[in-house]
Amino acid sequence: MDDWKHPLDTDGPTPMWFQIAERLRNAIETGMFGPGDTLPSEAELNLQFGVSRATSRSALNDLETRGYIVRRSGRGSIVLRKRVDQPAEALSGFSEDMRRRGLRPSYRVLKVGREAATASVAEALEVRRGAKVFLSHRVLLADDEPIGLALSWLAPRLFRNQGPPTAEELETGSLYGWLQSTCGVTMGRARTYIESAAADPVQAEILEVEEGFPLLLARRNSYDTDDKPIEHVDLSFRSDRYRFQLEMRR
Amino acid sequence: MDDWKHPLDTDGPTPMWFQIAERLRNAIETGMFGPGDTLPSEAELNLQFGVSRATSRSALNDLETRGYIVRRSGRGSIVLRKRVDQPAEALSGFSEDMRRRGLRPSYRVLKVGREAATASVAEALEVRRGAKVFLSHRVLLADDEPIGLALSWLAPRLFRNQGPPTAEELETGSLYGWLQSTCGVTMGRARTYIESAAADPVQAEILEVEEGFPLLLARRNSYDTDDKPIEHVDLSFRSDRYRFQLEMRR
């Protein structure tokens, strides 16, 4: 139960403040500290790990910005109730999302290839109108039942050093995972518009609902850590099978 | 144009790092630094304001967590493109939201008073089932046109020291503003579920749409900075007049 107290790795590249934060986060998630409990104070951490106050402060501040604790002068660092979603996961894709909900995600690829950018896609991806962009059109399935549609356009700059993802890669894995591992691109931020609309005949057939059935729409532009466009995607979900969950802070 | 360089107030209660951050944020928002520009380095800020490095770091780190800049070792603090919504504003209520969109918000109160908590409301507000909670049922208007419905339940603990808001107060101002100024309660976090559904006859009449018209629904639980429940609210919006915009980071 005092696992988190063992000495830090002072040789490796991992900052000490991050190691301390991870130890404490782990202790929270395994229930060693419950909601309302106070974490060890800065002074205690200094003694425990033999670090200076700035280092333990960095660790605790990190946990605060990540939403695990609140810090109150005179009281301490108080553990918050467990959240279903961490904000970091807000950017995760469909497959991560489904797995978190205990469902098995899969994809059916309807169309994949290069296409000329329309005006709105060109604006979103910051390319000239008509430039060839990578398009994929997929059905999103949870436990083999259709739950949504994804129309996704990817910036051509991502494929400088390697080809675009194949249909197999799109069917098996997460697109964001593929971009990370193959292109070295990390998601930095995204802007999403969420709307509601009635299903048109095409959507209705693919999603196996009546025409006019309410759908939940999300249009998202995502950018890498240098704020350059990665993807523009249009998602349509069956309203009886899917809802968005948001966590907001401050 | 060098307004932001004048000396800091070292006597007042405002931390120096915050003053520096506000100066820089202001300089960004007035266009003195555009997207892609680099802000003054930590060393430059040290000289400019006569502070230590930890202080200028705090200022720049604050701007990074607030989403104004990215910091890159070896390169500097780079200004990001302007965002329509700051994450801090994600928690703002309907009136702030509408004003940001250039519309004039107003409310029509349908019902207001105390009511016994249903099971789901009791769970959200962490009171016993049947406890008297404060309910308000309002139509949300933008430029005098109905845009949504709000059914809101407030925790009774908020009204220990003063009565609940009157119908006048609800019609004129923001509920969150009233809670802040009258009860001293500040919003800390909120969890929102966003769904889509077809309008039922009652909703259709109030919102002036056909029955079956797609609506955008939001169910939100909000908590104060000590993570105690404040409000549970059910919002229904006309899908042709309203959409949600989200900013996600990291």
Added chain:
DNA sequence: CAGTGGTCTAGACCACACA
């Protein structure tokens, strides 16, 4: 190479919460 931010130390004074 010089400049940048990332990390870390070892001190200091303060306001705040609680017993």
Added chain:
DNA sequence: GTGTGGTCTAGACCACTGT
């Protein structure tokens, strides 16, 4: 009162970026 986190100083060494 004691202990908490909030702020601040004045140093230090490092890895990374651009020239």
